Amino acid sequence: MSRYFKYKHANDLLADSRTLGLDVRLDSDLTPLLAPVRVGGRILGNRLAIQPMEGCDSEPDGAPSELTFRRYRRFGAGGAKLIWGEACAVVPEGRANPRQLVINEATAPALGRLLRDCRSAHREAMGKDDDLLVGLQLTHSGRYSYPRPILAQHDPLLDPRTILDRATGATVTTADPLISDDELDRLQDAFVVAAGLAFGIGFDFVDLKQCHRYLLNELLAARSRQGKYGGSFENRTRFIRDLTSRLRAEFPRAILASRMNIFDGIPYQKGPDGTGIPVPPGSPMTSCWGTSATDPLEADLSEPKALIGLLKGAGLDLLNVSIGNPYASPHLVRPFEYAPPDGYETPEHPLIGVDRHFRLTAELQRAHPDVPIVGSGYSWLQSFALQAGAANVRDGMATFVGIGRGSLSQPDFGRKAIEGKPLEPKKICRTFSYCTALMRSKHNEMGQFPTGCPPFDKEVYGPIWDEAKGPGTG
Ligand SMILES: Cc1cc2nc3c(=O)[nH]c(=O)nc-3n(C[C@H](O)[C@H](O)[C@H](O)COP(=O)(O)O)c2cc1C
Numbered sequence: 001m002s003r004y005f006k007y008k009h010a011n012d013l014l015a016d017s018r019t020l021g022l023d024v025r026l027d028s029d030l031t032p033l034l035a036p037v038r039v040g041g042r043i044l045g046n047r048l049a050i051q052p053m054e055g056c057d058s059e060p061d062g063a064p065s066e067l068t069f070r071r072y073r074r075f076g077a078g079g080a081k082l083i084w085g086e087a088c089a090v091v092p093e094g095r096a097n098p099r100q101l102v103i104n105e106a107t108a109p110a111l112g113r114l115l116r117d118c119r120s121a122h123r124e125a126m127g128k129d130d131d132l133l134v135g136l137q138l139t140h141s142g143r144y145s146y147p148r149p150i151l152a153q154h155d156p157l158l159d160p161r162t163i164l165d166r167a168t169g170a171t172v173t174t175a176d177p178l179i180s181d182d183e184l185d186r187l188q189d190a191f192v193v194a195a196g197l198a199f200g201i202g203f204d205f206v207d208l209k210q211c212h213r214y215l216l217n218e219l220l221a222a223r224s225r226q227g228k229y230g231g232s233f234e235n236r237t238r239f240i241r242d243l244t245s246r247l248r249a250e251f252p253r254a255i256l257a258s259r260m261n262i263f264d265g266i267p268y269q270k271g272p273d274g275t276g277i278p279v280p281p282g283s284p285m286t287s288c289w290g291t292s293a294t295d296p297l298e299a300d301l302s303e304p305k306a307l308i309g310l311l312k313g314a315g316l317d318l319l320n321v322s323i324g325n326p327y328a329s330p331h332l333v334r335p336f337e338y339a340p341p342d343g344y345e346t347p348e349h350p351l352i353g354v355d356r357h358f359r360l361t362a363e364l365q366r367a368h369p370d371v372p373i374v375g376s377g378y379s380w381l382q383s384f385a386l387q388a389g390a391a392n393v394r395d396g397m398a399t400f401v402g403i404g405r406g407s408l409s410q411p412d413f414g415r416k417a418i419e420g421k422p423l424e425p426k427k428i429c430r431t432f433s434y435c436t437a438l439m440r441s442k443h444n445e446m447g448q449f450p451t452g453c454p455p456f457d458k459e460v461y462g463p464i465w466d467e468a469k470g471p472g473t474g
Contacts, residue, residue, distance in 0.1 A: 002430075004337060005337050005431075016351060020352060022352065026384055026391055027387055030417050031390070033047045037400075040205075043131060046080070046418065048080035048400070048413070049080055049083075049084060050075050050082070050407045051374075052404075055452060056099045056450050056451050057450035057451075058099045058101045062102025062103070067452075068114060071452070072114050072115075073121040074412075076117070076134075078125075079125065079126060079416075080413070081133065082135075083135070084137065084259070085136040085137055087209060088102065089103070090139065090140060093150065095141060095145065096146055097439075098443070100141075111201055116202070119134065135205035138208055142217075143172075144162075150179050151177075151179065152215055152230075156287070178225065188239060191208065195250075196250070199254050205257045205318060206254070207258055211259045212261065213325040213328070216239060220289040221289040236289075240307070241307075241310055247315070257319065259319075260319060260322070261290060262360055262364060263290040263301070263304075264324070265291060266291070268347045299323075301364060319372070320402060322357075323357065323377075330344060332353060334380075334404065335353030335357075335380040336380060337350060340433040340436045340437045341440075342440060351380075353380070354378070354380055354381060357376055358377070361398050362392070362397035374399070375389075379431055383425070386413065386417055389401030406429040408429070429453070429456070432455060434453065438454070438464065438465065449467070
């Protein structure tokens with residue numbers, strides 16, 4: 001049934017990597033993953049990270065629900081020492097869906113309980129939690145806000161793919177207004193308030209989310225925007241630089257983190273022969289970040305590298321890197337084996353996508369060896385994901401190995417690595433895309449189906465999947 005992933009042994013995978021001209025490395029000795037590491041003023045017990053994985057299961061007001069609590073208890077008990085809490089909107093209109101978490105005075109107490117549950121599950125499983133870091137991803141979804149997009153700039157490729165009106169299916173046009181500079185200034189205040197609430201309830205760090213073409217990522221690419229937040233590198237990075245400096249001044253000892261796209265790329269375009277990506281010269285590259293000005297398939301890390309240097313100077317302690325856009329180029333974000341029901345097929349061998357994550361992360365880690373960097377895109381490697389992580393950490397290509405989809409199917413991958421046990425074969429994520437399909441399925445009476453792992457966390461998500469694919473929904 002597998003189309004690309006046919007590897008029984010490490011050597012099969014390495015042979016494919018060589019054939020494809022890639023440099024994926026594996027090490028069956030996982031000890032590099034178990035070495036402690038410093039982040040800000042804290043020492044973490046290992047290099048294993050759970051990536052932010054939104055469950056789309058909040059209560060209507062944005063507080064965590066029982067499903068959210070369950071997810072974080074499982075993550076806490078899993079053994080990874082860096083738990084990167086999922087997207088949590090700083091203002092209700094910046095939610096990506098009607099069941100995304102929101103942080104405000106009303107939801108903060110429940111978020112605090114979520115954190116305490118996560119930590120106590122960790123203590124119970126691992127004996128201690130002083131070497132565990134749990135953070136919260138602060139977000140504004142910008143172009144992907146629900147129910148209406150909030151745009152930082154117009155984008156010739158993304159506008160026609162961005163739904164403006166859910167009732168009619170109409171998409172964004174250049175006539176639609178952009179968020180103003182004044183509104184962005186007020187939004188910066190909202191990020192500061194949200195960070196204060198998150199630190200107040202005990203989160204170890206906050207992540208200023210600037211990835212996957214949500215608002216702060218779109219600002220980085222806002223070359224055609226006028227005013228103080230658009231155009232030059234200085235203007236496009238102003239929001240995140242100012243915000244980081246403000247947070248450092250207000251919370252001198254707190255850990256500040258960011259998940260940042262380092263390569264936006266463009267939505268994949270099939271050429272006449274079904275392979276290339278002919279795009280009209282000029283236009284798309286004018287609205288991308290970390291992307292070559294001459295070839296939108298290639299990264300150019302000069303600006304991301306410069307920004308990381310500036311953010312480090314402003315007080316950033318921890319970086320998590322990602323690439324692509326889950327709505328327009330999901331194969332870049334999360335290399336996958338099986339297309340989700342929307343039929344989006346990977347235009348490349350997923351190993352190429354995995355190698356791209358590793359290669360670009362390594363380039364940044366080598367440019368900034370003193371910044372702890374979490375790498376992404378590991379789950380397609382299935383049982384070899386941790387071996388790849390061990391080789392990457394061993395070779396200085398990343399500080400942490402971040403597991404996304406694999407942490408929904410087998411959240412205790414870290415504990416297995418620590419105990420020298422293999423992953424449970426029947427719970428290894430096979431990138432079937434059920435989790436994405438649930439996220440994208442039509443809405444139920446709560447406005448959104450929650451997401452998780454229907455095949456391997458069947459007891460809870462099997463019935464949800466059955467309901468989601470039932471008549472009138474799916
Ligand atoms: C269901 C689902 C939810 C996700 N939620 C978030 C999120 O809240 N924040 C974020 O930065 N990335 C999110 N991602 C992206 C993942 O963190 C990760 O980057 C991606 O899945 C690739 O890693 P993997 O190959 O280990 O799965 C999500 C991905 C999926 C499939």
